[in-house]
Amino acid sequence: MSSPSPSSAKVHPQSHVGFGTGKIGLYDKVRPGYDSAVLSDFRKAVSKEGDLNIVEIGCGSGIFTRALLSHPDWSSSLSSIKCVDPSEAMRAVFAEHTDLTDPRVSLADGTFDETGVSDGWADAIVASTSFNWCLHHEESVKEFARILKPDGVIYLLWNLQDRWNFAWVKQVDTICQPSATYWETEFDKWRNVFTVPSYSTYFQPPEEKTISSTESVTLENFTLHAFTRSAVAILPDEGKEKVREGIRDIVQRGEDLKWTDKEKGLIEVPYSNLIVVFRRKPATQ
Incomplete structure (x- = not known):
């Protein structure tokens, strides 16, 4: 049996159990990709031209990483992407499905507050559907400031089924979180990052937007997606x-559900991509 990850003690317990060994193959298969408009928006947020160094924290099984590597807006400007995740199971699936022979890509154990990246290396940090699991905001802000270049950018992104504008999606959320109002009491705790002392020292005020997208899936794939949610993944059969x-x-x-093709059993799943950008303040002399 392999030893626990040294970063496992810093991981949110629900994430640690819900995204553990044996659960990630399905996660990688049925979780949605990232809309092209989101990848383009990320590129626009990083105003610097080519040879960009990116750190992806909470890279998971590599869904976002692979989308970034294949996107035309990034193909000529990405120099290197360092991917870190505290889950050994996630990293194993990442390595299985992502081309680690690509010299631009590396993968390592790490957390938001301990990335293992060199000082001042990164032009941008991205966290895709993961920063809500961050437990240590003050330490993470200091880590972001340490590894970013003076004009560096943080790009937080969540690709979320749109429970806010579609009643049927909210109903599904309710049965997936039967004993806890996660979206009302837990999810937005990530916003505490803006209140810790180091935030105003190192970063400018955040910019926030949403980008809508849709995905057509079968009922079975939609259901399997629900099974990959951390609260459902830990349930008995x-x-x-x-x-x-x-x-x-x-x-x-x-x-209010829409069918993409009812004869083929394809439903249209709406997504709301929540995007939050904050930028490093110029280094003080």
Whole structure:
């Protein structure tokens, strides 16, 4: 048996259990990709021209990494991307599905507050659908400031099923979080990063936007996506079966749900890509 990751003690316990060994293959298969408009927006946020050094923290199974590597806006400007994640299981799937022979790409154990990246190396830091798991905001802000260049950019991104504008998606969220109002009480805790003492020392005020997108999937793939949510992934089989039945009932009722192709069983899943950008203040003399 392999020894625990040295960073595992710093990982949110729900994330540590929900995204553990044996769960990540399905995660990589059914989690959505990132819309091209989001990748373009990230490139625009990094105003510097070519030879960019990017740090991706919480890289997971590599879904965002692979999208970035293949996107035309990044193909001629990316020099290096250092990917870090505290989950050994995530890194194993990342290595299986991402070309680590590409000299631009590296993968290592790491967390938001301990990346292992050299001082002043990064033009930008990106965290895709992961920063809500950060537990140590003050330490993470100091780490971001340490590894960024003076004009560096932080790009936080969440690719979220749009529970705010679609009733059926909110209903699915409710059955996936039956004992905790995660979206009301837990998710926004990441915003505490803006209140820690070091934030105003090192960074400018944040800029926030959303980019809408959709994905067409079968009911089965949509259900399997739900099974990869950390709160559902830890349920016993009977609990997962209740989630499956609940999703089927919600889709059959069809409240504000759109079919991409009903004959083929394809439903349109709406996403709201929450994007938050904050920029390093110029270094003081």
